[in-house]
Amino acid sequence: MEERKLSLPGALVGALVGLGVEIAIRELTGFDVIDGILEIIGAGFGLIRIDRRIYESTVRLVKGMDIQPNDDYQQILRKIDELTVDLPELRESFLKLMDAGLRARKV
Amino acid sequence: MIGLGILVRIVRHLLGKPLEDSGALPTRYYLHEILKSLDQDNIGQTVKLLKVSKGALVDRSRWELVRQQVLFRCRVLMERHGKRIRSIERRIMELKRHGRLPWRWFQNKPVEKLGHYENALALEKRAQALLEKYESELKNI
Numbered sequence: 001m002e003e004r005k006l007s008l009p010g011a012l013v014g015a016l017v018g019l020g021v022e023i024a025i026r027e028l029t030g031f032d033v034i035d036g037i038l039e040i041i042g043a044g045f046g047l048i049r050i051d052r053r054i055y056e057s058t059v060r061l062v063k064g065m066d067i068q069p070n071d072d073y074q075q076i077l078r079k080i081d082e083l084t085v086d087l088p089e090l091r092e093s094f095l096k097l098m099d100a101g102l103r104a105r106k107v
Numbered sequence: 108m109i110g111l112g113i114l115v116r117i118v119r120h121l122l123g124k125p126l127e128d129s130g131a132l133p134t135r136y137y138l139h140e141i142l143k144s145l146d147q148d149n150i151g152q153t154v155k156l157l158k159v160s161k162g163a164l165v166d167r168s169r170w171e172l173v174r175q176q177v178l179f180r181c182r183v184l185m186e187r188h189g190k191r192i193r194s195i196e197r198r199i200m201e202l203k204r205h206g207r208l209p210w211r212w213f214q215n216k217p218v219e220k221l222g223h224y225e226n227a228l229a230l231e232k233r234a235q236a237l238l239e240k241y242e243s244e245l246k247n248i
Contacts, residue, residue: 050135050138050139050166050169051169053138053139053142054138054142054169054172054173054176057142057145057146057173057176058176060146061176061179061180061183064180064183065183066183066186066187066190083179083182083183083186084175084179086246087175087178087179089168089171089172089175090172090175090176090178090179093172
């Protein structure tokens, strides 16, 4: 295997070029690249984290229902319908979750 | 980035609890706390936090979904308590019926059992009444 060589001067030149480009963009457009990118990444991660948490909670709610071992899909749907008459968004989430589960099982 | 994440976590840990009741923290903080309480079936705490964060403008749809999740869990728990209440009431009726039989008059055990069942029934009814109260509060937030 070919040995990979790391060059310290190369890294320094790369860092300086990056800094130069960032300063040039900031001077020309007034947009702070690094801060902007960090903010976007941070917000993205925050959104993903809370959505994943809500999803986990939805799964836990379905698992926490009093479902008998011999209950079929229709019975579970009826039960969800009864409990979510006035909760349309949650009902939709449950249905999507169950559809995904069924599709995964078929595959 | 890792350093920033740790810093945010420390600040949240230090300032989160003292400022929680003010409603000044970001909606996402409340959502995480509500979901944590929901995992532990602490409905009272979730209702409190939902009330504090009800003015949320950002993440409104997520807040609404979480409110519906709490309401749903509340109903599932109420149904469970309802089943237990019916079962305990049935047991109490059976015990009372059996207690009238002459050969059971001098046995202490059924009377003790009856006391236990009645205590359990009172607790179950109290839990259900509390959940009913939470449900109506959640509907009106």
